[in-house]
Structures are given as C-alpha cells and as structure tokens.
Amino acid sequence: MRERSCALVVVGNEILSGKVQDSNAYFAARELRKIGVALSRIATIPDELDLIAGEVAYCSRNFDFVITSGGVGPTHDDLTMEGVARAFKRRLVMNPVLEALVREHFRERSLDAGLRMAQVPEGAVLNDAGDIRFPTVQIENVYVLPGIPQLFEAKLRGLSSRFATDPYFMRAIYLSANEGAIAEHLNECMRNFPELMLGSYPRIGDPDYRVKLTLESKNAEYLERAFRHLMRLLPADAVVKTE
Structure with missing residues (x-):
C-alpha cells in the first residue's frame, strides 16, 4: 500500500497568543485523511525568520511534503516566504506572473506593499489554485498557503489530486x-x-x-x-x- 506523509507548519503570533483560533490544522487533517495522506506533524510557530526556516527545513527532510499556513500577505509580519527561502538557502526573486497579478489587484497607494506578495524563493514554481486568482507557490516539496481559512481550504482542495494516495x-x-x-x-x-x-x-x-x-x-x-x-x-x- 502506498503511504505518503505530510507536515503542516502554521505560522502566526496571532495563533500562539490566542487572538485567532486556528481552523486550518483541523481542516487539513480531515482533508488529507480523505485522500490517504497521513498528517504526521503539526507545528505552530511565531513570525520569526529563523524559526520558520528551521521548521520548514526539518519538515522538508523528514516528510513527503509540507504545507505552510499563514504569513504570506503584504505586511511587515508576513515572513513565511522569506523563511521558506532561507530554509533552502535561496534568495527571494520577483515572479513576473505574480507581479502582474499584484499590479492588477492592488491600488497604486498600496502597490509597494503588495509587491511583497510577488517575491518567491528562487526556483519556485506556481500551481493553479482553481477559482483563486493567486496561484500556490511551491519550492521543492513545500507548498505555501495563506492563513485565511477560506483561501487555505480552497487552495488545499485544489492541490488534493497531486497529494492523493491509497485511501484509508x-x-x-x-x-x-x-x-x-x-x-x-x-x-x-x-x-x-x-x-x-x-x-x-x-x-x-x-x-x-x-x-x-x-x-x-x-x-x-x-x-x-x-x-x-x-x-x-x-x-x-x-x-x-x-x-
């Protein structure tokens, strides 16, 4: 029987401080189980670059694939993409497809902040996200998802066919x-x-x-x-x- 293991890395001070109740871990556990994937590790960590990089690097080495949740917006505390880049010792580069989407989506006054969302680890690929305009960034076996539950859930469902293995x-x-x-x-x-x-x-x-x-x-x-x-x-x- 084919086995696949997954780790989920939840990033956000708001989760650890109790300001926001995380629902993405529960959703991921149920959805992955449906497609035969064992969610073998859930790590919730703060918005700190070294901690993000260390956890992502560990999970990437020890599990078939990794999903991150949170920390991918335009604000100062959205550090997941940089943390993932650091985990693989890559630099952040502007992705032209994402840049075009950001320029279309953001108003001029917030464009500089929005362009942070177009920076990805060098060598990353983009995966179609179904009805969601912004594709899902993948670097090696790591998939970077937003923390907003509606977006996280839609993107995970969009990726499920590539994760699926023999069912339980x-x-x-x-x-x-x-x-x-x-x-x-x-x-x-x-x-x-x-x-x-x-x-x-x-x-x-x-x-x-x-x-x-x-x-x-x-x-x-x-x-x-x-x-x-x-x-x-x-x-x-x-x-x-x-x-």
Missing part, C-alpha cells in the same frame, strides 16, 4: 462500557493485528455511548478481519452500534 478504510464501534473494561480486549486485538490503527475515544456525558473505537487500515480485507476479531472479544451487551 475505517470501521467504528460505539460502546456503553468504559475504557478500563475493554483495555485488555484492545491489547489482545493489537497483538493479533499489529498493523491496525486502533483508536479509543472516551465520551463524557453522552447518554448514547461512553467510548468510540476506530479501526483503520489501507488494506480493506485486513481491516475486516481485525474488526471481526475485536467484535468477538468485546462484551456483546456493551456494543451500542457499529459503522
């Missing part, structure tokens, strides 16, 4: 028992199916169930065998429903 299959079991009562059954299942991704999620105050189990694999047949095995282990009267 999942089954779910809802239980009235608590985790302590089923822990040994879960351990036994994992001993027999070590490649299974098995998650246990307690639910407090829900009258319908107390624990939700998720079983995942990229091998549908392996998943079904693990599911049937676990169902035989669990107390029948504790199973509320399955999916």
